[in-house]
Amino acid sequence: MPELRKDPVTGRWVIIAPDRAKRPMDYHHELKLVEGRFDPFAEGNESATPPEIIAYRHHGSSPNGPGWRVRVVPNKFPALQVEGDLEKRGDGIYDLMNGIGAHEVIIECPHYETNMSRLPVEMIREVLYAYRDRLTDLKKDRRLVHGLIFKNKGAMAGASLDHSHSQLIVTSVVPITVWEEMTGAMEFYNYRGRCIYEDMIHQELKDGSRVVHDTPEFLVFCPYASRFPFETWVVPKRHGSHYETIQRHQIEDLGGVLKTTLAKLELALDDPPYNYVLHTAPFDTADLPHYRWHFELFPRLTRVAGFEWGSGFYINPVAPEEAAAFLREVEIPSDYGKEHKASA
Amino acid sequence: MPELRKDPVTGRWVIIAPDRAKRPMDYHHELKLVEGRFDPFAEGNESATPPEIIAYRHHGSSPNGPGWRVRVVPNKFPALQVEGDLEKRGDGIYDLMNGIGAHEVIIECPHYETNMSRLPVEMIREVLYAYRDRLTDLKKDRRLVHGLIFKNKGAMAGASLDHSHSQLIVTSVVPITVWEEMTGAMEFYNYRGRCIYEDMIHQELKDGSRVVHDTPEFLVFCPYASRFPFETWVVPKRHGSHYETIQRHQIEDLGGVLKTTLAKLELALDDPPYNYVLHTAPFDTADLPHYRWHFELFPRLTRVAGFEWGSGFYINPVAPEEAAAFLREVEIPSDYGKEHKASA
Numbered sequence: 078m079p080e081l082r083k084d085p086v087t088g089r090w091v092i093i094a095p096d097r098a099k100r101p102m103d104y105h106h107e108l109k110l111v112e113g114r115f116d117p118f119a120e121g122n123e124s125a126t127p128p129e130i131i132a133y134r135h136h137g138s139s140p141n142g143p144g145w146r147v148r149v150v151p152n153k154f155p156a157l158q159v160e161g162d163l164e165k166r167g168d169g170i171y172d173l174m175n176g177i178g179a180h181e182v183i184i185e186c187p188h189y190e191t192n193m194s195r196l197p198v199e200m201i202r203e204v205l206y207a208y209r210d211r212l213t214d215l216k217k218d219r220r221l222v223h224g225l226i227f228k229n230k231g232a233m234a235g236a237s238l239d240h241s242h243s244q245l246i247v248t249s250v251v252p253i254t255v256w257e258e259m260t261g262a263m264e265f266y267n268y269r270g271r272c273i274y275e276d277m278i279h280q281e282l283k284d285g286s287r288v289v290h291d292t293p294e295f296l297v298f299c300p301y302a303s304r305f306p307f308e309t310w311v312v313p314k315r316h317g318s319h320y321e322t323i324q325r326h327q328i329e330d331l332g333g334v335l336k337t338t339l340a341k342l343e344l345a346l347d348d349p350p351y352n353y354v355l356h357t358a359p360f361d362t363a364d365l366p367h368y369r370w371h372f373e374l375f376p377r378l379t380r381v382a383g384f385e386w387g388s389g390f391y392i393n394p395v396a397p398e399e400a401a402a403f404l405r406e407v408e409i410p411s412d413y414g415k416e417h418k419a420s421a
Numbered sequence: 422m423p424e425l426r427k428d429p430v431t432g433r434w435v436i437i438a439p440d441r442a443k444r445p446m447d448y449h450h451e452l453k454l455v456e457g458r459f460d461p462f463a464e465g466n467e468s469a470t471p472p473e474i475i476a477y478r479h480h481g482s483s484p485n486g487p488g489w490r491v492r493v494v495p496n497k498f499p500a501l502q503v504e505g506d507l508e509k510r511g512d513g514i515y516d517l518m519n520g521i522g523a524h525e526v527i528i529e530c531p532h533y534e535t536n537m538s539r540l541p542v543e544m545i546r547e548v549l550y551a552y553r554d555r556l557t558d559l560k561k562d563r564r565l566v567h568g569l570i571f572k573n574k575g576a577m578a579g580a581s582l583d584h585s586h587s588q589l590i591v592t593s594v595v596p597i598t599v600w601e602e603m604t605g606a607m608e609f610y611n612y613r614g615r616c617i618y619e620d621m622i623h624q625e626l627k628d629g630s631r632v633v634h635d636t637p638e639f640l641v642f643c644p645y646a647s648r649f650p651f652e653t654w655v656v657p658k659r660h661g662s663h664y665e666t667i668q669r670h671q672i673e674d675l676g677g678v679l680k681t682t683l684a685k686l687e688l689a690l691d692d693p694p695y696n697y698v699l700h701t702a703p704f705d706t707a708d709l710p711h712y713r714w715h716f717e718l719f720p721r722l723t724r725v726a727g728f729e730w731g732s733g734f735y736i737n738p739v740a741p742e743e744a745a746a747f748l749r750e751v752e753i754p755s756d757y758g759k760e761h762k763a764s765a
Contacts, residue, residue, distance in 0.1 A: 084646040086605040086617055087598075091646045091735045095743065156728075156736045169624045170617065171645045227727030235726025244728070252732030254431075261430040273430055273514065280513045301515045302428040302435045354731030373731070381725065382579025383571030384500075384588070387698030387717070388596030391435045392500045399439065 078158055079176030081250065089253050092176060094156050118148075118240035120187035126150040130181060131210060133203050147203045148184040149211060149245075155180035156246060163220045163249050177220055179247040183207050184240070191239045192348070193228070194339035195414025202332035204243070205323070208355065211245055212321040216360040221247045223255060223359045226320075231350025234377045251359045258356065259368060266367030274312055274369035286398045289405055290337055294330040297338050299397035299404070306379060306395035307346060307404070309338060311372040318358040318365035335372070340414075341407040342376055349376040422502055423520030425594065433597050436520060438500050462492075462584035464531035470494040474525060475554060477547050491547045492528040493555060493589075499524035500590060507564045507593050521564055523591040527551050528584070535583045536692070537572070538683035539758025546676035548587070549667070552699065555589055556665040560704045565591045567599060567703045570664075575694025578721045595703050602700065603712060610711030618656055618713035630742045633749055634681055638674040641682050643741035643748070650723060650739035651690060651748070653682060655716040662702040662709035679716070684758075685751040686720055693720040 079094035117125035123141045130149045138144025151159075157178030165174040185204045186196055193201065212224045228243040229235035251259075265273040281287055281298045289309060290297035297311050311334060313327060323331075342351065357370040385391055423438035461469035467485045474493045482488025495503075501522030509518040529548045530540055537545065556568045572587040573579035595603075609617040625631055625642045633653060634641035641655050655678060657671060667675075686695060701714040729735055 082646040084644070085609065085621070087601050088605060089646065089648075089733055089735075091648050091737050093647075093737050093740050095738060095740050168645075169628075170620050171624075225728060225731050227731050229726045233724070235724040246728055246732075246734075248732075248734065252734045254731060254733035257431050257733075261432060265429065276514050277429070280515075284513075300428070301512075302426040302433065303437075304433075304435050352727035352730055354727050356731065375730070380577070380579040382573045383696035383698050384569060384590055386696055386719070387569050387571050387598060387700065388590075388592075389433055389598035389601075390590075390592065390596045391433075393435050393437050394439060396437050396439050 078161065079156060081174045081176055081248075083172040085170050085172070087253075090250055092156050094176065116189050116238075116240050118182075118184045118238065118242060119189055120145065123148075126182075126184075127153060131207070131214075133207070143187070145187055146200060147186075147207045149207055150182050150184065152180040152182050152244065157248065174249065177249050179215055179221065179224075179245065181211060181245045183211070183226075183243045183245065185242055186240075190241050192230075192339070192343065192414065193241045194336055194343055196241065196336070198332045198336050201336055202328050205328045205331055205335075208243075208245075209321050209323055209328075212319075212357070215245075215247045216321065218247075220249055222361050223248050223251050224357070225252065225255075226355040226357075228351075228353045230352070231377070233350035234352050236350075255356070255359065259358065259365070262367045263365075272316065272367055272369060274371065275316070278312060278314060287401045289341065289401050290334065292330050292334055294327050295334045297334060299401040301397060303393055303395075303397040303400070304391035305375040305377075306393060307342060307400045308373070308375045308393075308397070309342065309400075309404070311335065311338060311374070313369060313371065316366075317370060318362070318368040320355055320357040320370040322364070323370075337409065338374065340409045341404045342374065344407045344409065344413075345404055346376050346378065349378060351376040422505065423500060425518045425520055425592075427516040429514050429516070431597075434594055436500050438520065460533050460582075460584050462526075462528045462582065462586060463533055464489065467492075470526070470528075471497060475551070475558075477551070487531070489531055490544060491551045492531075493551055494526050494528065496524040496526050496588065501592065518593065521593050523559055523565065523568075523589065525555060525589045527555070527570075527587045527589065529586055530584075534585050535574075536683070536687065536758065537574070537585045538680055538687055540585065540680070542676045542680050545680055546672050549672045549675055549679075552587075552589075553665050553667055553672075556663075556701070559589075559591045560665065562591075564593055566705050567592050567595050568701070569596065569599075570699040570701075572695075572697045574696070575721070577694035578696050580694075599700070599703065603702065603709070606711045607709075616660065616711055616713060618715065619660070622656060622658060631745045633685065633745050634678065636674050636678055638671050639678045641678060643745040645741060647737055647739075647741040647744070648735035649719040649721075650737060651686060651744045652717070652719045652737075652741070653686065653744075653748070655679065655682060655718070657713060657715065660710075661714060662706070662712040664699055664701040664714040666708070667714075681753065682718065684753045685748045686718065688751045688753065688757075689748055690720050690722065693722060695720040 081090050083090050120143045127150050132145040132148040135144045157176045157180050159179050163177045208226050224247040226245050262273050278296050287298045300310050353374040358365050358368050423436055425434050427434050464487045471494050476489040476492040479488045501520045501524050503523050507521045552570050568591040570589050606617050622640050631642045644654050697716055697718040702709050702712050
């Protein structure tokens, strides 16, 4: 079973999940993305994945057979395992626990498609419902405290399969990044009495220079302290610390917002590798007035090097104002993605 | 001038250093390392770099001409600028300051050589002296509070030139990673009354399973909570929080330790891209009883993806015990590097 270990100085956790199929020296080459081969995520190939956890299906279709629109399955090579009791212990100055948790894959479409932006907006909304439903379900498990939903698009962003999908990793400890975000937002709230994300939306709308896209329910902008060129956040205008409390009319809006944002990034940057991460509050808290769930997207255009690893400082060669101005101007052709689909 | 901006939630700083030579859309392709072309770091090509800051030279040679062994020059494309007054201000909820600091390159040898491990041990020691001398000098500048020395080896690790070199970035704020490390080490000291690095050395020596190399002055081991496969730390056995207080006999030992450690990583992993970072205490503190300077090395074998960015959690597929066992067994041939040099 994988093991969670804590760095005794920084408090950062790592998952030690030895890949039994490989010997240490097999790690000397970068993982390559397998393209254009057998697609285990395609409709009809359901037996190539572990049995599904949930799927949104057409009436009359059967689990683990064709007839689905979105399908959630356990990761075939999970970083954490869902079975067993949570065991925590010490080893001298070190702390560890067994690797209890969940690692799921959200397959975003039944047909072969690499880019979420090219899916019809109705399908993107179903993916957003799947995120909500999985978090709501996993939250019932008292051993688990936080769910992180993320997408790796392209080999340079960590994807090992190119059929459009996202992942969910649910852990038994609150990740340090989430912890830092909650703490920072709480400090601001205690000092100023307002949610920092609300203040951010006000200031971004007033200033305008970093805004990419503005809808009734969401603001899309390049954050003031962007770590990466073209880093882009999608923040709801309505309060809510936990993504799983998202309302239907928010999902209706968010589907189009995500499609537009991803299409703009792809058109501006020639279909770059990218990651997005859904930031949301831990399971074991009630609604937090100081926090707001949101998406952070970043194309992987620059390499993170020694300075960034050592300092936590990032060097960003593109000012967010420049990136936002560029993204605002990107026009999305009405047939975006259609051409690609026809040839697939 | 570059600008330092602070993320209002996490407190993380970024350096916004727009590269005027490029338009935003030029960022859609990964930077490639330029190999086998004109070498601006080679002896005889001194005019290709900005004028040197220091160089260890043979008697009778002139600055910015041939006859040096190690040469330190300003980075031609600096992330920070050394001239000007430090100006801090707010912009609504955001905080910023101008990009005052230093960004230097330590050229580790006069001849073309890509691997520090292949340099004679005497040359590696001179590099270690150069680190000390630059930190000692920059520390006098009251605007600056921390110096980070690091190496990017190979394009995948962020290098843009392959002639063996390291870099120094000195900042006007303490980087968040350094701050977290200092705070964690201080909490341990306050609670237990001992330096955590001393405890770590004791436990690693007693356990033995993560030890790679053990000398009178240094312990080389794969840390308990390794973030990356084959992550390796070099920790001095003697107390000292600031690298610039390193003693001559420590440098004598460290030269060989670094050479051996790098050679083992290269032989085990087929000359991988890697980073190392010198962790050392901020300039503006006296010696800290709870902290110890050290090197952290990590080959870049896996891709950091959405989960790591979102959580600060790392998934490591190679247990440090496995990595250490493997590295311990690597024998370094007596002619390591010689063959390469002969053909260069």
